[in-house]
Amino acid sequence: MHQALYRKWRPQTFDEVCGQEHITSVLKYETANNRFSHAYLFCGSRGTGKTSCAKILAKAVNCENPQNGNPCNKCSSCMAINAGTATDVLEMDAASNNGVENIRDIRDEVVYTPSALKYRVYIVDEVHMLSGSAFNALLKTLEEPPEHVVFILATTELHKLPSTIVSRCQRFDFRRITTAVLSDRLAYISEQENIEYESEALRLISKFAQGGMRDAISLLELCAGTRSKITAELVDNTIGSGGRENIERTVKAIAKSDYDTLFSSIDSVVRSSRDISVFWQELVSYYRDMLVFKTASGAERYLDLTENETERLKNITSLFTKETLIHHCRILDDTLRILLYSGTISKRTTAEMALVKMCDMSLDTSADALLSRISKLENLIASGRITASQMPSTDTDYSEDKHKKVNEEADNVFPKITVKEADIKDASQSGTNEGPVLKPLRGWNEIAHRAAVGDVSKVGFLKGAKAYLGSNGLIYVKFSNDFAMSMVNIPQIRDNIRAAINIDMQISIDDSELIFDLISGKENISDLDEFENLDL
Secondary structure, three states: OOOOHHHHOOOOOHHHOOOOHHHHHHHHHHHHOOOOOOEEEEEEOOOOOHHHHHHHHHHHHHOOOOEOOEOOOOOHHHHHHHHOOOOOEEEEEOOOOOOHHHHHHHHHHOOOOOOOOOOEEEEEEOHHHOOHHHHHHHHHHHHOOOOOEEEEEEEOOHHHOOHHHHOOOEEEEEOOOOHHHHHHHHHHHHHHOOOOEOHHHHHHHHHHHOOOHHHHHHHHHHHHHHOOOEOHHHHHHHHOOOOHHHHHHHHHHHHHOOHHHHHHHHHHHHHOOOOHHHHHHHHHHHHHHHHHHHHOOOHHHHOOOOHHHHHHHHHHHOOOOHHHHHHHHHHHHHHHHHHOOOOHHHHHHHHHHHHHHHHOHHHOOOHHHHHHHHHHHHHHHOOOOOOHHHOOOOOOOOOHHHHHHHHHHHHHHOOEOOOOHHHHHHHHOOOOOOOOOEEEOOOHHHHHHHHHOOOHHHHHHHHOOEEEEEOOOOEEEEEOOHHHHHHHOOHHHHHHHHHHHHHHHOOEOOHHHEEEEEOOOOOOEOHHHHHHHOOO
16 A cells, blocks of 8 residues: 655654754763753644654664664564554544543553553543643643653643643644755655656745655655656646746735736736635735735845845845735734635635735725835925825826826825025024014924934934914024034935925925024014924
C-alpha cells in the first residue's frame, strides 16, 4: 500500500528535524546526559514537528545505544517504537479522548513499571481539547509522576491551557519553518523520489505551506501526481492560485479603478474552476506585503520575495497611501471571512462587490474609508490649492473644459483669500491698537505638532507661540522672543503651517499671508474671543 510522503519522510532523529534547532539541541543535550524532564509541553502551529519530536524523544529516552542524544533506530526498543508495537509508549489524541475518565485511566496506569522499556511515555496530542475536569485530574500526576514516567503534551493553541498545566511542564515553542528551509527539504525529497522540479516551483509550494513542513510535503506530492516536471505554472494550476502576475494585475486595476480588468480577473478564476477563496488569500497576502513596504524602513527583512518581485512591489505600492492600504486590508479581511462560508455563485458576487468598493471609496462610509479619502485630500491641499491635475478621479483623460470646470469647483469649495497691499502694511503695524482685530486661532497646538513633523524642539517653539486670525484675512503667529521666532521661521515649517491651516479652515493662504511677529502686548484682540486662546 502506498505511504504518503509526509509519513515516509517523517524525521527519525533530532538531527533530521528541520528548522527547530533551538529545540532539538536542548533535547539532545538532555537525553545524552540523562537529565530529561518528567513533563514536556510542545506548542506551535501545525506541521512544525511537535509530534515528530515527541516520538523521537520517546525513542531517545528508551534507546539502548543512543548516539550523541539521538536514538539509534536499530535497537529493539527503537524498532518497537517505530513499528508502533511498544506498549510502554502510549499516544493519545485528546480531541477524541478528552473526558475525565480517560485521564483517570492514565492516572491508574502510571503506578505500574514499564513492561519492556526503561520509561513509560505518554504523548497527549491536541491537549488543549481536554475538559476542565480532565485537566484537574491530570494536575497532581503531571506534577509528581513516578520516576519511570514521562509526559509529552502537544498543542496548537497554548492559550487554551490552564496556567497550572503550563507551569508543571518544560515548555518548547516550535517556530514556523522558513521558506528557504522548506525549499531545501523539498528539493532533497524530490531528488530521493526521482521527481523533476524547478526551484521556483518548490519556492511557491513552500510559501503556500506557510511554515508547515507537513503541508509542504503534501503539496509536493499533490503536484507530483502527474509524474511530470513540477513547474511554477503547474503549482499555480494544481493549488488553485491565480499566480503572482495575476495578483499584481488586479492590484494595479484597483489603483486605476479599471473595472473591466477586475471583473476579468474574477471571471478567469471562476472559468478555470479555481477557488476564489484561494485567490483572495493571495490578494490579502500581497496587500500585507505592500503595507509592510509602505511602513517599515527595512521592509526586505519581513518579505519573502526575490529581488525582481521586491522591485515590482515597490512600484505598485507607490500607487497607494498608507491610509488607503489599511482601508483596503479591512475590506479584504471582512470579505475573506464571508467567502470561506459562501457558495460558488455568492463567492463571485461577494468578491466583485468588494473590489468595486475598493475602487470607489465614496461607496463606503466607514471610518477607514473616510480616513483614506482625507489622506488624499491632505496631499492635494498641502500645496495650498487644489488643481485639476491633482484631483482624484478614475478618468485620466481630462480635457481643457474639464480642467476649467474642476478649478471653478475648487474655488467654490476653497475660496481664495486675496491680500491687499494695505493688509500687508497693517501686518507690520499690528503692534498698535490701530491694527486689525485679532481672533485666537483654535487648534493651534495640533497645527504646531503637524507642522514640526516630529521635531521636538520645533514643537516646543511653535506651541510657545500664539496664533491669530486677523480681521484682514491674514494669519498671525506671534512669539515671545526673537530666538524662538528665528528657529521656526524657515520655509519648510512655514509651508507645513500653511498646509495644516488650509486643511483645518478649508481656505487657501499664500506665504505672504502668514505673518511671523513678536508679542508686543498691544495686540488688538477681541475681548469676546480672548478665552479661545486656551487650546481646548
